[in-house]
Amino acid sequence: xxxxxxxxxxxxxxxxxxxxxxxxxxxxxxxxxxxxxxxxxxxxxxxxxxxxxxxxxxxxxxxxxxxxxxxxxxxxxxxxxxxxxxxxxxxxxxxxxxxxxxxxxxxxxxxxxxxxxxxxxxxxxxxxxxxxxxxxxxxxxxxxxxxxxxxxxxxxxxxxxxxxxxxxxxxxxxxxxxxxxxxxxxxxxxxxxxxxxxxxxxxxxxxxxxxxxxxxxxxxxxxxxxxxxxxxxxxxxxxxxxxxxxxxxxxxxxxxxxxxxxxxxxxxxxxxxxxxxxxxxxxxxxxxxxxxxxxxxxxxxxxxxxxxxxxxxxxxxxxxxxxxxxxxxxxxxxxxxxxxxxxxxxxxxxxxxxxxxxxxxxx
Amino acid sequence: xxxxxxxxxxxxxxxxxxxxxxxxxxxxxxxxxxxxxxxxxxxxxxxxxxxxxxxxxxxxxxxxxxxxxxxxxxxxxxxxxxxxxxxxxxxxxxxxxxxxxxxxxxxxxxxxxxxxxxxxxxxxxxxxxxxxxxxxxxxxxxxxxxxxxxxxxxxxxxxxxxxxxxxxxxxxxxxxxxxxxxxxxxxxxxxxxxxxxxxxxxxxxxxxxxxxxxxxxxxxxxxxxxxxxxxxxxxxxxxxxxxxxxxxxxxxxxxxxxxxxxxxxxxxxxxxxxxxxxxxxxxxxxxxxxxxxxxxxxxxxxxxxxxxxxxxxxxxxxxxxxxxxxxxxxxxxxxxxxxxxxxxxxxxxxxxxxxxxxxxxxx
DNA sequence: CTGAAAGCGCTTACAG
DNA sequence: CTGAAAGCGCTTACAG
Numbered sequence: 043x044x045x046x047x048x049x050x051x052x053x054x055x056x057x058x059x060x061x062x063x064x065x066x067x068x069x070x071x072x073x074x075x076x077x078x079x080x081x082x083x084x085x086x087x088x089x090x091x092x093x094x095x096x097x098x099x100x101x102x103x104x105x106x107x108x109x110x111x112x113x114x115x116x117x118x119x120x121x122x123x124x125x126x127x128x129x130x131x132x133x134x135x136x137x138x139x140x141x142x143x144x145x146x147x148x149x150x151x152x153x154x155x156x157x158x159x160x161x162x163x164x165x166x167x168x169x170x171x172x173x174x175x176x177x178x179x180x181x182x183x184x185x186x187x188x189x190x191x192x193x194x195x196x197x198x199x200x201x202x203x204x205x206x207x208x209x210x211x212x213x214x215x216x217x218x219x220x221x222x223x224x225x226x227x228x229x230x231x232x233x234x235x236x237x238x239x240x241x242x243x244x245x246x247x248x249x250x251x252x253x254x255x256x257x258x259x260x261x262x263x264x265x266x267x268x269x270x271x272x273x274x275x276x277x278x279x280x281x282x283x284x285x286x287x288x289x290x291x292x293x294x295x296x297x298x299x300x301x302x303x304x305x306x307x308x309x310x311x312x313x314x315x316x317x318x319x320x321x322x323x324x325x326x327x328x329x330x331x332x333x334x335x336x337x338x339x340x341x342x343x344x345x346x347x348x349x350x351x352x353x354x355x356x357x358x359x360x361x362x363x364x365x366x367x368x369x370x371x372x373x374x375x376x377x378x379x380x381x382x383x384x385x386x387x388x389x390x391x392x393x394x395x396x397x398x399x400x401x402x403x404x405x
Numbered sequence: 406x407x408x409x410x411x412x413x414x415x416x417x418x419x420x421x422x423x424x425x426x427x428x429x430x431x432x433x434x435x436x437x438x439x440x441x442x443x444x445x446x447x448x449x450x451x452x453x454x455x456x457x458x459x460x461x462x463x464x465x466x467x468x469x470x471x472x473x474x475x476x477x478x479x480x481x482x483x484x485x486x487x488x489x490x491x492x493x494x495x496x497x498x499x500x501x502x503x504x505x506x507x508x509x510x511x512x513x514x515x516x517x518x519x520x521x522x523x524x525x526x527x528x529x530x531x532x533x534x535x536x537x538x539x540x541x542x543x544x545x546x547x548x549x550x551x552x553x554x555x556x557x558x559x560x561x562x563x564x565x566x567x568x569x570x571x572x573x574x575x576x577x578x579x580x581x582x583x584x585x586x587x588x589x590x591x592x593x594x595x596x597x598x599x600x601x602x603x604x605x606x607x608x609x610x611x612x613x614x615x616x617x618x619x620x621x622x623x624x625x626x627x628x629x630x631x632x633x634x635x636x637x638x639x640x641x642x643x644x645x646x647x648x649x650x651x652x653x654x655x656x657x658x659x660x661x662x663x664x665x666x667x668x669x670x671x672x673x674x675x676x677x678x679x680x681x682x683x684x685x686x687x688x689x690x691x692x693x694x695x696x697x698x699x700x701x702x703x704x705x706x707x708x709x710x711x712x713x714x715x716x717x718x719x720x721x722x723x724x725x726x727x728x729x730x731x732x733x734x735x736x737x738x739x740x741x742x743x744x745x746x747x748x749x750x751x752x753x754x755x756x757x758x759x760x761x762x763x764x765x766x767x768x
Numbered sequence: 769c770t771g772a773a774a775g776c777g778c779t780t781a782c783a784g
Numbered sequence: 785c786t787g788a789a790a791g792c793g794c795t796t797a798c799a800g
Contacts, residue, residue, distance in 0.1 A: 077796085112471055159508070448785075
């Protein structure tokens with residue numbers, strides 16, 4: 043064992059990290075040799091390598107990843123830039139599926155995944171602080187400069203569920219088509235008083251872009267032929283976070299005011315599940331008294347009772363494609379891609395004809 | 406604008422990241438001043454600060470987080486060391502809840518969260534590569550040197566659901582008590598042919614430690630008075646990953662062999678949900694033909710049909726406490742803590758009396 | 769096959 | 785209030 047540096051009164055519980063210099067000295071070789079022993083052993087005689095490894099093992103040496111990143115300009119981590127704090131995001135299984143997709147690619151590439159939610163409430167602040175090689179950006183509804191901030195960081199990124207500039211890779215799904223198909227189905231069942239559950243960002247309606255805007259447009263497409271308009275008293279918009287709790291709360295608010303809707307169209311399966319739960323525990327039957335539709339078709343959608351009528355989007359694939367584009371950009375500087383994946387209406391049991399069409403309260 | 410370095414044939418799409426040196430030069434000040442302008446503006450005259458900020462803004466400067474980490478020895482990221490790859494882990498809502506708990510603490514501390522699954526199949530390899538200030542280690546069943554590797558990294562860590570050394574903070578729950586209560590309930594309903602769904606690591610039974618071992622011990626505690634023993638033909642152990650798919654597969658295997666169990670006790674709610682799904686779609690009624698119990702009491706447990714009888718553990722709180730201990734260790738070098746949180750049997754609808762007690766096949 | 773030296777982009781005592 | 789200089793722990797041409 044080498045001597046412990048006799049610091050004046052250093053608490054003994056932080057025994058000074060061992061560095062490449064110490065290994066070089068102890069092994070009687072240069073730092074170069076130590077570095078090669080770990081990164082490119084073919085450059086060294088086999089005996090040298092094993093000697094160095096032995097010394098490193100004995101002293102408990104492990105190359106400092108930060109210092110390594112400093113010179114290689116690589117962190118071996120991908121960042122997932124989230125529009126919400128972790129607690130909110132992880133309350134929506136959408137993100138579990140998304141992380142699964144990114145995770146597959148990370149695993150193959152030997153990279154780790156950094157979750158980057160807003161820092162002190164600001165996405166802009168979070169970007170320059172994350173030590174990652176690139177970002178997958180998801181659900182950036184409004185471009186208030188995030189893209190600019192990302193560019194300034196000189197870090198590759200790909201956007202998911204958002205309008206990307208031409209030169210930035212993106213992955214989107216046919217939100218508009220899916221939303222339209224769903225709303226058309228709801229309407230064809232005879233519903234005319236409908237509540238649409240929107241993400242929180244709805245408050246900035248005019249500035250709203252990306253997936254949210256596309257879905258609203260899709261709902262609008264379906265409503266128009268019926269002479270209905272989104273945001274009118276018949277087709278109310280209700281701000282709702284995409285969480286189970288959000289859905290529950292939305293139902294409470296909705297049910298407290300006349301006229302009650304006969305159908306609720308949520309922006310996420312998880313919010314729809316919340317609505318169903320709250321409805322059932324209030325003695326409101328689904329779909330007899332209230333129809334409920336979701337969006338995403340996550341696993342949950344098929345095992346709630348009643349099973350959820352929803353729009354299927356390939357969440358995991360979306361994430362995988364985005365991560366693949368990013369990893370490609372990182373290595374060979376892969377091409378810019380713009381994917382648009384299909385969506386599909388999935389009819390299950392949670393939407394049915396209203397009992398008293400166009401009549402008074404649905405109770 | 407400063408001149409672009411006239412590299413021979415550099416593609417124009419990577420315009421050389423701007424550094425503190427360039428800002429200093431452009432602003433006519435020292436690097437020290439630039440650094441202060443960003444990190445401790447009180448050290449500078451207000452005019453100097455705003456001038457520097459202006460130049461930085463114009464040139465699109467953002468301090469390099471890696472270089473900063475290099476000198477500060479801080480990354481501002483927490484690592485979550487996972488025992489499984491991301492795709493598997495994120496198929497279990499347990500980890501969503503866990504991340505929520507850690508996320509709350511990260512948010513408060515202004516840190517990001519790095520997900521660190523095994524690298525090339527090895528947890529040992531993953532540890533030295535992650536640029537984090539500390540690790541929350543979850544579900545490390547077998548100590549094959551991970552702890553040693555962690556110490557060698559000289560990075561604080563706290564262990565969750567695992568046996569921690571005295572000097573390492575840990576958070577655990579009363580797995581044994583919870584498991585015992587659950588199994589006792591199942592037995593009291595009259596079940597005698599029971600399948601226990603175990604995590605994959607069960608293959609190393611003798612070396613198995615931590616939460617898994619505790620739960621098995623708890624099951625054993627409850628079985629003993631009935632003269633039953635874990636692993637015998639009556640109380641079979643079935644290796645099952647904690648995913649919905651894992652549960653489905655387990656049911657298939659289970660149901661293909663005689664004698665069939667009358668009850669399945671899973672190690673996670675998500676696997677239990679998979680069992681229920683597979684059973685129902687095979688025409689096997691739950692709980693009439695087969696009782697199913699879970700573990701965790703995640704949100705899902707209460708909205709599957711039939712609602713799941715399970716053991717509640719405070720997953721989010723567990724994660725939160727662990728992250729708090731870690732953050733404390735990072736700042737003031739907080740005390741070592743060893744939490745053991747309570748568990749609770751939650752009786753719902755998925756466990757009932759078997760229809761033909763002790764009779765032949767349950768079909 | 770091995771080593772001396774420059775450099776990655778910051779921060780931080782220390783002087784002035 | 786501001787700057788020159790050392791240093792963080794590595795990697796990597798470049799020489800030998």
